[in-house]
Amino acid sequence: MRPRLALLALWALLAPLVLAACGGDGFDDDALVIYSGRNKNLVGPLLDDMERTTGLNVQVRYGDSAELAAQIQEEGDRTRADLFFSQDAGALGALTKAGRLQPLPQPLLGRVPAEFRAKDGTWVGLSGRARVFAYDPRQVPRPPKSVFELTGPAWRGRVGWAPTNASFQAFVTGMRVTEGEARARQWLTAMKAAGTRSYDNNVLALEAVDRGEIALALINHYYWYEEVAEKGQAAVHARIAFVTGGDPGGLINVAGIGVLKGTERRAAAEKAVDFLLSREAQTHFATETKEYPLAAGVPAEKGLPPLDSLHGPDIDLSSLDSLERTLDLLKEVGLV
Known part of the structure; x- marks a missing residue:
């Protein structure tokens, strides 16, 4: 269990x-x-x-x-x-x-x-908190517009995530709800096959981007802002990009x-x-x-x-209650 x-x-x-x-x-x-x-x-x-x-x-x-x-x-x-x-x-x-x-x-x-x-x-x-791309501008001149771009060969071994983190699991639940379970499974499987690196939490994933270990990570926006508040923006190499256009990667x-x-x-x-x-x-x-x-x-x-400028996926947030099914899916894919 x-x-x-x-x-x-x-x-x-x-x-x-x-x-x-x-x-x-x-x-x-x-x-x-x-x-x-x-x-x-x-x-x-x-x-x-x-x-x-x-x-x-x-x-x-x-x-x-x-x-x-x-x-x-x-x-x-x-x-x-x-x-x-x-x-x-x-x-x-x-x-x-x-x-x-x-x-x-x-x-x-x-x-x-x-x-x-x-x-x-x-x-x-x-x-509220928004899902964002944390990226290393030294490696990524222009961040992607969708999480579905990250399965391409250009991103192989260069992306990080925290699959045991509750915010990541809520994001996957949102993808299941808005895009369908088949597409969510396909994306997770492709990301794993592309060598996406797993971290224990968002902080560690952001730190990996900041030191250039990976090019991009999927995190919540406030981790970056807390890092900048603590260290000063000049000391933080990573940048973030908000995901818009209704993409599931921009869940709020x-x-x-x-x-x-x-x-x-x-x-x-x-x-x-x-x-x-x-x-x-x-x-x-x-x-x-x-x-x-x-x-x-x-x-x-x-x-x-501004919050009203982000345009995340159109979703009833109460529908994120199907966490158990998301955990089953993550287990089937081999991520938890």
Whole structure:
């Protein structure tokens, strides 16, 4: 069994025993409980600010988004979670499909463009990230316009990716949804046959481009912006190119949030969502994580192209919930 799915299965078996052994879930009775698939280092300070600003007693359980979504489904009506803060739209879509999220009020939903929230209003995007090509201009004078160009002989052994990374798997899921599974399989097979190099994560793939080990890598945009913020652009050899024209390589995924159905703290949960869509919180995403703020009127980090200029694939982001089938495909191709 794949490690990630094995972990989900193990949690399903052990969760009731663990909670029973501990004599409870460890949360205060009056706390607003957030299950967060976003890393504590990235959003912990923001959630601390939320607690101070709103006066809410906020307690957080951190973990992997897919695993937390599976945990919520296993816990069912007895879950202590009031809010699910997900790293990607797929995990939110899975909870929507399972009937675990309730619609948000229109005044909250209306602050974010329709393409970055659930069609039924059960979740709303908070920040966006675009898939890009990171490339070495010393080797690549002009970056390609589509991921489908990368299977050509000119790119053999010169491209890198991170197939075990959740953002890469969401990208492949998007390709399956928009282009069909047959074409996604064909592309993955051709890329592997062309000697595409695998890295453990986006950071390592970007670093490989920066030192000229490979010519191009498939990553999320903010890794490059974080590298530039840390080192200065003069010290970063790599450049990035945003993929437009509806190509699956230009997927724009979101981190988002939803309120659990049956919560006894609905008003507090909606107050928290309101804060996360505020200028203060949205500016945090822009300046600290280098992502796109999604609430209207909040500017992105300097140097980022406008979000509405990117034109990624036309996709309902909730449809990224079919991660398990993507993992099956990646295993069949021999990438995980």
